[in-house]
Amino acid sequence: MDSTQKLNFLIENPRLDVELKNIAQKVLNNERITFDEGVTLYQKGELSYLGVLANYIREQKHGDVTYFNRNFHIEPTNVCVYDCKFCSYSRLIKERDQGWEMDVDGMMDIVKKYDGEPVTEVHITGGVVPKQNLAFYAEFFQRCKAHRPDLHIKGLTPVEYYYIFKKAKLSHYDGMKYLQECGLDSMPGGGAEIFHPEIREKIAHDKCTAEQWLDIHEQAHKLGMHTNATMLYGHIEEFWHRVDHMERLRDLQDKTGGFQTFIPLKFRNKENQMENVPEVSVIEDLRNYAIARIYMDNFPHIKAYWAMISRDTAQMSLSFGVDDIDGTLDDTTKIYSMAGAEEQNPAMSTQQLVELIRKVGRHPIERDTLYNVVTDYKDVVFEDAGASKKYYALPVVN
Numbered sequence: 001m002d003s004t005q006k007l008n009f010l011i012e013n014p015r016l017d018v019e020l021k022n023i024a025q026k027v028l029n030n031e032r033i034t035f036d037e038g039v040t041l042y043q044k045g046e047l048s049y050l051g052v053l054a055n056y057i058r059e060q061k062h063g064d065v066t067y068f069n070r071n072f073h074i075e076p077t078n079v080c081v082y083d084c085k086f087c088s089y090s091r092l093i094k095e096r097d098q099g100w101e102m103d104v105d106g107m108m109d110i111v112k113k114y115d116g117e118p119v120t121e122v123h124i125t126g127g128v129v130p131k132q133n134l135a136f137y138a139e140f141f142q143r144c145k146a147h148r149p150d151l152h153i154k155g156l157t158p159v160e161y162y163y164i165f166k167k168a169k170l171s172h173y174d175g176m177k178y179l180q181e182c183g184l185d186s187m188p189g190g191g192a193e194i195f196h197p198e199i200r201e202k203i204a205h206d207k208c209t210a211e212q213w214l215d216i217h218e219q220a221h222k223l224g225m226h227t228n229a230t231m232l233y234g235h236i237e238e239f240w241h242r243v244d245h246m247e248r249l250r251d252l253q254d255k256t257g258g259f260q261t262f263i264p265l266k267f268r269n270k271e272n273q274m275e276n277v278p279e280v281s282v283i284e285d286l287r288n289y290a291i292a293r294i295y296m297d298n299f300p301h302i303k304a305y306w307a308m309i310s311r312d313t314a315q316m317s318l319s320f321g322v323d324d325i326d327g328t329l330d331d332t333t334k335i336y337s338m339a340g341a342e343e344q345n346p347a348m349s350t351q352q353l354v355e356l357i358r359k360v361g362r363h364p365i366e367r368d369t370l371y372n373v374v375t376d377y378k379d380v381v382f383e384d385a386g387a388s389k390k391y392y393a394l395p396v397v398n
């Protein structure tokens with residue numbers, strides 16, 4: 001049975017709850033579901049039901065295609081002026097001797113390690129410190145672009161930008177415009193957490209608000225930039241807070257069309273101030289991906305970070321609405337491992353990523369940041385593991 005037949009079969013099941021049947025019919029008719037229906041999915045939708053709906057939408061949008069990219073991260077600092085309760089990564093300013101703070105030369109050294117390597121993107125994210133200000137990032141973006149014009153710079157989040165622009169006395173629009181002129185290409189989706197103030201106040205009370213986060217994305221979209229959005233789920237929020245979060249993003253996307261990808265991020269409870277909050281199950285992870293795919297009808301892509309949820313769960317997520325599993329990473333990020341993710345040294349060669357996708361019957365495509373096809377791996381035959389590893393594996397950054 002294909003995904004359409006499965007959805008029709010589900011709708012014809014006389015024992016299906018009436019509300020769930022109506023939602024399934026809406027999905028088949030390509031109609032948007034409401035806020036209340038989103039909450040109903042969380043309250044009543046079993047995994048098998050949600051999988052049928054989400055996979056139908058995924059295959060309508062992308063068929064079997066699953067995207068990944070070749071990228072590396074730079075994390076300029078893990079010291080931070082903020083104090084998010086869920087954060088396992090950062091050190092407060094008063095503990096800065098336990099962390100790291102790079103200068104622009106240090107960041108450029110990392111970029112230069114990839115000279116001649118077929119990476120397409122550098123993803124920059126980290127903490128917020130006063131000396132990594134507007135001039136600091138302007139210099140880095142300019143030097144990075146001058147050194148390697150083809151490398152897409154996906155950098156920082158509204159958390160950093162709000163702080164930097166306020167210090168520089170620039171509006172969100174003028175700040176983004178200036179940094180775009182310096183070489184910034186796009187913005188990742190971090191810092192969104194949960195928008196609703198009832199939860200945000202408790203887990204991230206001192207950083208930018210939902211309105212500020214959304215406004216900085218809106219200004220970036222006005223400048224023609226594409227951006228992503230995340231949601232940190234599975235801690236103290238209730239289901240309706242998740243729907244509220246997605247609703248705000250869906251509304252902005254209706255207005256600007258600038259978002260590419262929605263990325264649900266699982267709360268991990270190691271080494272942070274919320275260690276007493278249990279983590280949700282893999283079943284809940286998959287339910288959440290599926291509901292995101294159903295609710296976010298105007299977002300082209302749903303992404304699962306394999307480094308955060310494990311390779312096995314990433315494979316399963318491809319049947320629950322996910323069409324992108326992110327990049328090779330090359331062990332250049334500490335954000336997931338420090339929060340207790342299964343992957344303590346996240347790096348995969350292109351061959352490993354391709355095989356991971358193929359093993360669950362999907363069609364691997366290497367993309368650039370803007371989802372242009374770099375290489376279609378549908379019919380690519382790898383040489384023996386040793387030879388292909390030599391060619392495809394990325395160097396380790398120490």
Ligand code: SF4
Pocket residue numbers: 080081082083084087088089090126127128159207
């Ligand atoms: S989540 Fe980000 S803003 Fe919050 S403390 Fe950690 S590094 Fe700082």
